Amino acid sequence: MKKYLLFLIAVLLQLTAQAQNLDDVIKFIKENPKKASLYLIEDGKTVIDYNSNQQMPLASAVKTIIAIEFAKQCTAKKISPLTKIAVKDLAKYYIPNTDGGAQPSWLKSIGKTTVDSVQLLDIAKGMIMYSSNANTEFLQDLLGLTNINKNLKELGLKEHQPLYYFTASALMVCLKPADITEGEWIKKLSVMPLAAYHKKCEEAHQKLKTDPSFIKSFNFANLSLNIQQIWSDRLVASNTANYAHLMQKIAGRKFFAPETQAVLESIIEWPMAYPGNKAQFKHLGQKGGSTAFVLTDAFYAIPKTGTQLACSFFFNGLTQTQSAFINKNFGDFEASILTSAAFRKKLIEGLK
The missing domain is CATH 3.30.450 (Beta-Lactamase)
Known part of the structure; x- marks a missing residue:
């Protein structure tokens, strides 16, 4: 009886703390x-x-728009959800340590490694459930940014910025000119017009896609909170x-x-x-x-x-x-x- 009472008191204290936290x-x-x-x-x-x-x-909530375009293109038979894609082709878009472990966790959940292939539907599911950034970049390429952004009007989403290669923006640290300091680069990025910033992100995306050596220049230790702040502030907004x-x-x-x-x-x-x-x-x-x-x-x-x-x-x-x-x-x-x-x-x- 005493053990039960102690357990009950612990549960009540936990619920009280939870209620207080939610009030806060x-x-x-x-x-x-x-x-x-x-x-x-x-x-x-x-x-x-x-x-x-x-x-x-x-942030990643915008990936819902990509999922909608994916579903529409499946319906229109532009793509098949059963098409298989090599995991190594997805790995091109992977930026280590910037997704909270999403990519390796997703691959582990479906029992796949870098030598395997995965269905397009699983890639879309990994983008939403695990919030895989690599899957996101791949699907933006596959579906087309123009097609994805058409949904904003069709869905009646006013005051919604267009999607761009937003997960590749973590690589802004790699695009810093060698002759300027990080502080100067941050200042330049912070005043850069959005169109020019998006173009820089597309440059990073294309380098990821076509130049295997580019990602080797990325070091998460160099991704300071100040750079992350620019990255975060310039994500797609709504x-x-x-x-x-x-x-x-x-x-x-x-x-x-x-x-x-x-x-x-x-x-x-x-x-x-x-x-x-x-x-x-x-x-x-x-x-x-x-x-x-x-x-x-x-x-x-x-x-x-x-x-x-x-x-x-x-x-x-x-x-x-x-x-x-x-x-x-x-x-x-x-x-x-x-x-x-x-x-x-x-x-x-x-x-x-």
Whole structure:
């Protein structure tokens, strides 16, 4: 009995701490309007619209747009999801230590090595579930940036910057002219027009693709926080209103052709692979992203019983301490929005 009581006390303390942490997250959002944005739709009705038109870097959340174009091209028979691609052809785009271990983790999850080949559908799934940057660069090449960016208008995503070879921008450190200092290079990048910056990123992308020696000039130790700040600040930007409504379109299952919807769901509904989610939801899709300064998340949920949800929340301009705090509580924050009507009510009240 004593052991059980001690266990119960420990659980109650843990739940109390979790509740306090989530209260602190709500407080942080409320007190930092320039760093936080949130949009929540319940059963088709907007219940939270907090700084939702504020443009913020999307990080990997933007990969949803690439997944949509992938699904559309599969439907149009421009590509086949079953086409096999050599892993070594994907490896050309891999920039070590810049993806949080996504690429090796994805390959391990599907039991593949550098001597194997993988289906295009698995590449798209790896881009979303594991957030593989190498897969992203490969698919942007395969699908075409022009085709990908056409979706922004078709999806009604106003105030959305066009996609470019954004993961290759980590290689800006390799494109620094030898005759200037890092500080001078950072200053030059920070005032460089976006079109010129995107062109530089395309240059890095093409070097990755065609020059095997180029990646050898990359050293993660040289990717200072100051360079990472430029990288992060210049990522594709949009807002939470766009991404919550985008999630609502996918959840509604009427916007896309049935064949496109089926392919898209097979990619973005990766959380449904987990038994606990499968038991609770009919459909659950999610894509987020992060840098040292940014955390983004967009998801939709159709539970077997209860409220249908579409939500996005973005954080930007975080200090290292703030980033650690938000990341630590990210899982509980998302799960509470997904599963607790009481927490959603508290969130609605807290952000009024």
